[in-house]
Amino acid sequence: MTEVRFTVNGAAQCAEVEPRLTLADMLREECGLTGTHLGCEHGVCGACTVLMDGLPVRGCLVFGVQAEGADIRTVEGLAAPDGTLNVLQRAFQAQHGLQCGFCTPGFLMLATWMLEQPGGVDEARLRDVLASNLCRCTGYQNILAAVRAAAQEMGVWKG
Template identity: 80%
Template structure:
């Protein structure tokens, strides 16, 4: 099958690759760009392990063809920490609040939570649970993931306490 040359900007860095039109963005990131933080779980868009930000929107990289990302900006989990390796507030909150066990789902949760925290307006408990319910984790029971994102939202001034009913 013939390959199509595409240009990707991943975590601020240019990548020129040639991909078969049927190749997914997740495969291109992993195999052609060498960024293995984007995990492939279900490969049907259900689990969320492959979540990346495409032009600022959270997307499932297993459901997008790489050619659809030509000339677009992509952020992956590798782009969250500072260049010197300093963890960002969300990554630090996952570490401090034990928001991971096996770590397979963690990149997808980090990218989805990054998207949510970058949206205008505050995050409350209902929004937190609604957004994060779209990703799956087989190990943690979700409580520490919720705690970690809540802590990061508080640190970033994005948390809105909800009034008790």
């Protein structure tokens, strides 16, 4: 077992984990943050996407011990402490950007990262970035519309 100290959604965490435990499993099992979903467990689908030190990572491909000293953001950290949804979550709701919802946390985290990058977002960037995550239910158009609407509301849309 290895002790790992890290921050999740602004809160200091310490977990004692087996070195082979993935970051996604560590977040779910040790931190109780079940919003990070495991889909393919091969890094292909993106359902397990979280932000680690400001960058999107596939939680199924990163070992929990690699989070030592890291700042992790998960889907649970997007809403305000009182439960008020952020602009992107509201856009997903308004634009019907989810159906079963299994892939949604990964899309939300990837889109959060993209929307926080300097230079803004245009249609080509939107499609390029979100193409790395898979959804079996929505047909993607409503996901794209949701992120586009959030980017417009945030003033970062360059389309």
